[in-house]
Amino acid sequence: MAEQSLDRGRVLVVDDEPQLLRALRINLRARGFEVVAVDSGADALKAAARSRPDVVVLDLGLPDMDGLEVLAGLRGWTSVPVIVLSARTDSSDKVLALDAGADDYVTKPFGMEEFVARLRAAIRRGSVPAAVETPVVEAGPVTIDLAGKRVTRGGEQVRLTPTEWEILELLVRNEGRLVTQREVLTTVWGPGYVQQTNYLRVYLASLRRKLEEDPSAPRHLLTEPGMGYRFEH
Template sequence: MPGPTDHGRVLVVDDEPQLLRALRINLRARGFQVATEATGAEALKAAARSAFDVIVLDLGLPDLDGLEVLAGLRGWTAVPVIVLSARTDSSDKVAALDAGADDYVTKPFGMEEFVARLRAAIRRGAASASPEPAIVKAGDVTIDLAGKRVTRAGEPVRLTPTEWGILDLLARNPGRLVGQRELLTSVWGPAYVGQSNYLRVYLASLRRKLEEDPSDPRHLLTEPGMGYRFEPS
């Protein structure tokens, strides 16, 4: 956890020397520790060698596509990743979020907003590193993560193993967008990453069982084209 004069350890991965220099100067002036790399391969080595609180990752690297680097990171670490890219197409943003990015910033960007996003990512990372809650509440629904039990207004709710798998992943990440790819891979396996219709069917079933008004859900929210978000009470 960063201390009062150490706002966090940041790894910036970009092949633009001027941008690296500008971020290094600006972030160090604001109390961050900063390391920089210009290639995907070196970034993966640096991330494995040292502990960072957040990684800033450009998609257009000279050796590896940024999404490949992101996939490499997500194979073993949950460190927050902010994608920094000149790509403004929504499909690029969706692909990055589905691959496990925590945020997406397009170039050019304002430094103050970028630093605010950086701090927010570090806070989320520190919170997710804390011990997970054993009990999660959403309105009159209580989710016992350890006991794998769900009650609504004190009455047991019967979930299928697949429904539980989806709810478990969402409830362990309250407030965070969980991408379609992450959900499909976690619950069904890598071969099902294109089957977003599975998610629609099972989320509809979960809402019928857990939401007061399934047509206007308050807790199991859809982010169109990107994924789902669990909002506790």
């Protein structure tokens, strides 16, 4: 089992509910994942730095700090995929978490099979290899290095989450061409997410804040209303 778990990936689970923590530990290990489990935000940040997980499963309602604070702490130094796990069902909470850098949002209670599928998808997005022939694209003060999976703006590195990078890479590789909402959702999240257009609004808004000189009047990440998105350099 140990060799199999290394193949599946290392998961850091952060939740203060003992029963849920135990259930996730048992179920994920049974499916071949290596699991590191902690029950506080402070321990989560230490464990992330120490164990270098392939994906973080993060509860928002932690005893010592809000999960969004933990997410901000992680995003200060790593782009590891983060799946938020929360009992908060309001759409504004989901948007807030995604906007803060989460890659996915799962509402409690949840089905284990769907959760594991999302987990695998997050790990996959975080470890997509660069293509052999990949150009460097200039868009005003922004430089997008597709080979190095690196973005700079005015010479300063811009930190993107794995999901933000995958969206940007898809649009840049299709420069000048309309990429439909369905195409982005299917490529980045999978065919089960074709109705989740709110995901795209959140992520495009985040990318524009990071890359555009004026996010309210974008020049490079363009929206074709009701259709999709287009990248112009």
